[in-house]
Amino acid sequence: MxxxxxxxxxxxxxxxxxxxxxxxxxxxxxxxxxxxxxxxxxxxxxxxxxxxxxxxxxxxxxxxxxxxxxxxxxxxxxxxxxxxxxxxxxxxxxxxxxxxxxxxxxxxxxxxxxxxxxxxxxxxxxxxxxxxxxxxxxxxxxxxxxxxxxxxxxxxxxxxxxxxxxxxxxxxxxxxxxxxxxxxxxxxxxxxxxxxxxxxxxxxxxxxxxxxxxxxxxxxxxxxxxxxxxxxxxxxxxxxxxSPSRLLTSPQQKARQVPAGELRWIDGQRVVLLNGTPEQIGDAHGRLLATESQRCIDSVLYTFGTVNTIRTGRWFRHDLDAAYARLSPHIPEDHKRETLAFAKAINIDPSTAHAINVFPELFHCSGFAVSGGATKGGKLYHGRVLDYMTTIGLQDAATTFIVAVDGKHAFANIGYAGFIGSVSGMNDQAISLGEMGGHGEGQWDGVPMATLMRRALEECSTLDEVMTLWHDSPRTCEYYYVFADGKSKRAVGVAADPDSIEFIMPGQSDPRLGEGIPEVLALSSGSRLEALRERIEQRYGEIDVEAAQWLMSRPVAMKSNLHNVLFIPEDGVFYVANATHHAPAAEQPYARFNLTELLQSMPR
Structure with a gap:
C-alpha cells in the first residue's frame, strides 16, 4: 500500500x-x-x-x-x-x-x-x-x-x-x-x-x-x-x-568535525563518532547530520505518515504522540536530554524529535547466532537482518554511530540519522544485540524496544545482565531478539511481550523455529526461516565471515531489507551492508568496522 x-x-x-x-x-x-x-x-x-x-x-x-x-x-x-x-x-x-x-x-x-x-x-x-x-x-x-x-x-x-x-x-x-x-x-x-x-x-x-x-x-x-x-x-x-538525484545516490563523502563529534566515511558508509555528556552528544549528532536527519523525519512523519493516515483514517502524528505519551515515563532522563539537544541543533520542535524516536516500534526482521562446532575455529558469529520499508527512503539516512557517553559503556549503533535508540548494536564489552518485530502494535505501556536495546549497550557487561534487564523491565508489543556475548561465546534467543518472556538457548527445539541445531540459534519466520536453516545445515562446521554473510542473502533477507549486520563480538569487529534506492542491503557490499580501533581514535 x-x-x-x-x-x-x-x-x-x-x-x-x-x-x-x-x-x-x-x-x-x-x-x-x-x-x-x-x-x-x-x-x-x-x-x-x-x-x-x-x-x-x-x-x-x-x-x-x-x-x-x-x-x-x-x-x-x-x-x-x-x-x-x-x-x-x-x-x-x-x-x-x-x-x-x-x-x-x-x-x-x-x-x-x-x-x-x-x-x-x-x-x-x-x-x-x-x-x-x-x-x-x-x-x-x-x-x-x-x-x-x-x-x-x-x-x-x-x-x-x-x-x-x-x-x-x-x-x-x-x-x-x-x-x-x-x-x-x-x-x-x-x-x-x-x-x-x-x-x-x-x-x-x-x-x-x-x-x-x-x-x-x-x-x-x-x-x-x-x-x-x-x-x-x-x-x-x-x-x-x-527519483533520487546524485545528492542521495552518490553523496559527497566529506569528513567533518564539531565539538564532541566527528563524521567519517569508511568504504562509502557514513560513520559518526560521538562522545561526552548527553547534551554534547545530541548537539553533535544534530550538527553533523542535520540534512540527513530532516530527510529521515520527512520520510517517517510525512511520507509514511500521510500514507498511513490514508490507510487507517487516523491522523498519524496523533497516533505517534499518543504512543510517546505512554512510552515516555519509561525512557531514561539522559536519553530525553540527548533528544532535546538534538532537536535544538537541527531547529525542530522537541515533540517532533521525541515522537520520531518511538517509530522503531514497528520494525520486522530475522537473526541468527552460530558458534562452536558450527563455525570455523569455534568463533561466534551473530547476524541480524533488518527488513523494513526501504520504500520510505530510510537508507538515505543510514549511519553507523560510535557512541561513548560519559560514565557508560561505549558502543556501536547501526541506525539512522535522527534516531538515538538502537535496533542493531554492539558494545565495548563484546555484547551484541539484534531485534525482530512481532505483533501487538499499540501495547506501549513499557520501555520502548529501541530504548531497551540502547540501555543494554550502555549498561550491560555480560549476557546474564542483558537477560536480567529484559526480564525485569516493563516491555512493549511482541518482539524477538538474538543476544550474544563474545567473552563467553554464548548466545540466547528471546521471545518477549508485555506479559511474558522466554529465553531460547542454542540447539533448543521450538515449535516456532523447528528442531534444534547444535550450537545454533536461527530466528525468522515462514520460508525465510526454512532457507536460513537449510543454509546453516549446508555449511555447518565451515561457517566463517563470508559464509555468515551468505546466510543473510536473499531470500532470507526480504526485498525491503534495509540493513544487514554481522557481529563478531569477541574480536570487536562487525560488518554492515545498507540498502540503496535500487537494491536491498543483502545485495550490497559489506563495510568492515573495528569498534576497538574506532574508540581508540576518538578523543575522550
Missing amino acids: IALFSRVFVFAFLCVTVTPIHAESNANQLGDNLQPLLSCLSGRAESFSVAVDIDVLVDDKVQHIDGRVVRFDDQSFDLDLIHSDYSVRIRRRPGATAFALPHHKTVFLGSGDVDASDQLSPLGITDRMVGSGSMLTMVMPMLQQTDSAAVGHMLTGLLKMDFNADRQHWTLRDDTSLQFHNDGKQIEINVGDQHRAALTIQDSLPEMAEVDDWADFKQVELKRQELERSIARGTRRALEIL
Whole structure:
C-alpha cells in the first residue's frame, strides 16, 4: 500500500508538473502536442481541470486509480484519487484546507496560516514540491517554459524521442510510448506492459464546492499549518525517494568535525563518532547530520505518515504522540536530554524529535547466532537482518554511530540519522544485540524496544545482565531478539511481550523455529526461516565471515531489507551492508568496522 500511494499520490498530485518528463520528444510537432499541458504548467492558464486514469503494477498486481486535479485560481484547487481500497480528496481554498478519506468517512479540516515553503498554494507549487534531492530538478526549467516549440526541441535533444509514423505515437527508449489526441488535450502513456496513464485536459471546470461541505463525514480539526506541511513535505520527500538525484545516490563523502563529534566515511558508509555528556552528544549528532536527519523525519512523519493516515483514517502524528505519551515515563532522563539537544541543533520542535524516536516500534526482521562446532575455529558469529520499508527512503539516512557517553559503556549503533535508540548494536564489552518485530502494535505501556536495546549497550557487561534487564523491565508489543556475548561465546534467543518472556538457548527445539541445531540459534519466520536453516545445515562446521554473510542473502533477507549486520563480538569487529534506492542491503557490499580501533581514535 505504501508503494502504491507513494507512486500514485505523487504522480496525480503533481501530474500537471511532472507528466512532460514522459511526454518529451523532438520537434515542432511535439511542441504543438505539448502546448495545452505547457499552458497549465507555465501559469498561462490560471485555471484548468485534468483527469487522470492510471494502471500501475505494484507487487505483481495491477492497481487502478481514477483521479482529477482542478485548479480554480492561485489559491484554490481540488485533488481526487479514487482506488478500490484507499481514496483521498483534497480541497484547498484561500482560508482553509480539507483532507478527506471517503473510505473512512473522515475529513481533516485546517484553517488559518500556512508555512511560506511547506504549503499547497497552486501558485509556485512546482518549485516547492521538487527539492534538490530529486532528479526532477534537472527538468524543472524546461517544464516552466512558455515557448512550446523550444520545449519540444530541448526535450528531443535530451531524451532522443522518435515519432513512429505507423503507430502514430512517440517512443522513448524501448519501453515507453506516448500518444496525443484532440490537439494535445488527451495524452496516453504506456511504460512497458506494467504501467499505463491517460490524461485529459478538460474544457470546463466543475463547480467549486465549499471546503467544509462533507455530508456524513466525521470532521477532525487540525492546524492548517500542520495539515499542509504534512502533505507538502511528504510529497517532496516521496519525489526524492522515487527519483533520487546524485545528492542521495552518490553523496559527497566529506569528513567533518564539531565539538564532541566527528563524521567519517569508511568504504562509502557514513560513520559518526560521538562522545561526552548527553547534551554534547545530541548537539553533535544534530550538527553533523542535520540534512540527513530532516530527510529521515520527512520520510517517517510525512511520507509514511500521510500514507498511513490514508490507510487507517487516523491522523498519524496523533497516533505517534499518543504512543510517546505512554512510552515516555519509561525512557531514561539522559536519553530525553540527548533528544532535546538534538532537536535544538537541527531547529525542530522537541515533540517532533521525541515522537520520531518511538517509530522503531514497528520494525520486522530475522537473526541468527552460530558458534562452536558450527563455525570455523569455534568463533561466534551473530547476524541480524533488518527488513523494513526501504520504500520510505530510510537508507538515505543510514549511519553507523560510535557512541561513548560519559560514565557508560561505549558502543556501536547501526541506525539512522535522527534516531538515538538502537535496533542493531554492539558494545565495548563484546555484547551484541539484534531485534525482530512481532505483533501487538499499540501495547506501549513499557520501555520502548529501541530504548531497551540502547540501555543494554550502555549498561550491560555480560549476557546474564542483558537477560536480567529484559526480564525485569516493563516491555512493549511482541518482539524477538538474538543476544550474544563474545567473552563467553554464548548466545540466547528471546521471545518477549508485555506479559511474558522466554529465553531460547542454542540447539533448543521450538515449535516456532523447528528442531534444534547444535550450537545454533536461527530466528525468522515462514520460508525465510526454512532457507536460513537449510543454509546453516549446508555449511555447518565451515561457517566463517563470508559464509555468515551468505546466510543473510536473499531470500532470507526480504526485498525491503534495509540493513544487514554481522557481529563478531569477541574480536570487536562487525560488518554492515545498507540498502540503496535500487537494491536491498543483502545485495550490497559489506563495510568492515573495528569498534576497538574506532574508540581508540576518538578523543575522550
